Amino acid sequence: MISNKSKNYYLILKETLLVVSFFFCFVFFYIIMFMEKLLLVYNPKSGDGRIRAQLAKVIEIFSNANYRVEVYATKRENDGMEWIEKVGCEFDRIVVCGGDGMFHEAVNGWFQSRSKAPLAYIPSGTVNDFANTHNIPKNDVEAATMIASDGMIDQIDAGLFNDTYFSYVAAFGFATSTAYDTPQTKKRKLGTLAYVLHALEVVDFTHWENNCVSTRIEYEGGMIEGNFLYGQISSSRYVGGMDAFTKGRYDLKDGLLEGVFIRQPMNLSELNSIIASIAKSDIENNPLIVPVQSPWFEFDGESIAWTLDGEYGGEVPHAKIQVVEQQLKVVLPKEEE
Structure with missing residues (x-):
């Protein structure tokens, strides 16, 4: 027969196990619910x-x-x-x-x-x-x-390229393929210099026409067409690590995308003027550089290879790009008081 002392021991053990089980159930419930x-x-x-x-x-x-x-x-x-x-x-x-x-x-x-x-x-x-x-x-x-x-939760503009979203830029033309073609091993070793070296390998510097695309660009309130060396549509301050095309023009919550389109230079003098304007962030006063703000852009012409946020975005003859106004919910640094 089991003694009274043993019964008491088992009763205390049972009650202790019940308490411990209840405690762990409470902790688990708290983790799940809160x-x-x-x-x-x-x-x-x-x-x-x-x-x-x-x-x-x-x-x-x-x-x-x-x-x-x-x-x-x-x-x-x-x-x-x-x-x-x-x-x-x-x-x-x-x-x-x-x-x-x-x-x-x-x-x-x-x-x-x-x-x-x-x-x-x-x-x-x-x-x-x-x-x-x-x-x-x-x-x-x-x-x-x-x-x-x-951080601070905010809702900012994004872009939609046909049926693909982008967080900050859609671009085509001169050297844009280096963003997705540069080998990962080179990027690990050389950082941003890897992009420059890869561009030197793939860009045809002797025949600028080979780096250009022919297209018609429509946007709210206007249209341009011709041969373009480079183009970008962005909602960002920095593109490719620089802000020469966007300084003083970008607003991340205004429902507008910033477009910049560089026409084909016909001679070395025109090419030098483009380079000088970019270096000075003075793109407004060069007839070969067309800055445009619009909630949408539409491209029709020859098939163009695009990069979206530095990734290959496909090669298409027609593209509809539009702003997705204040729909991207992100966590950002808190604003300083």
Whole structure:
């Protein structure tokens, strides 16, 4: 027979187990009900790959801010876009770590998912134009993570190229292919210099006409046509690491896109005038450079190869580009008081 002392022992043990079970159920319930879910999508091959060494610290910062973190490492092109499109609606915040191309994927996945979660960005690429424009630290992963965790939520303009979204730029013409053609190994070793060296390899400097495209460009209130050396439509301060085309013209929430189109130079003198105007950020007073602000642009002519946010955007004879006004919900640095 079991003694009274043993019965008391088992009774106390049973009650203790019930209390412990209740406690863990309460903790689990609290985590499920009150901690926000955060999806962290990162490109392990982006830039110099430094994000992999700091991934644990990134997760720790988010966990300390009471986020329940799910991590997804991309494995191939468009993997991040497809994953965000599939699961984006299940999360309260989506954070992307990579270069401009990775953020481009994320923006498209985010729009397609119809997620209400704000989109945050930890830059770890080579150029990081989006981060430069929005003052997100490029070389300080911890600082960028703090912004992604507790920054200001804002809604800014984006662009739509036919049926593909872009976060800051659509461009064609001279040397734009270097943004997506430059080998990743070169970018890791040389940084932005890799783009310059690759451009020297692929651009035909002796026959400028081979670098030009013929097209008709319509926009709100006007039209231009002819042969163009270069063109870009943006909602950004920085494109390709510089602001010569956008300084004093851009507004990220005005419902307008900034277009700049450079006509084909016919001789060395005209080419030099274009270079001088860009160097001085004086594009308004050169007849070979056409700056335009419009909520939409339409292109018809020969087939043009486009780059969208530094990624290959396809080659098409017709393109409709329009602003998506204040629809991109992002996490940005808080404004200084």
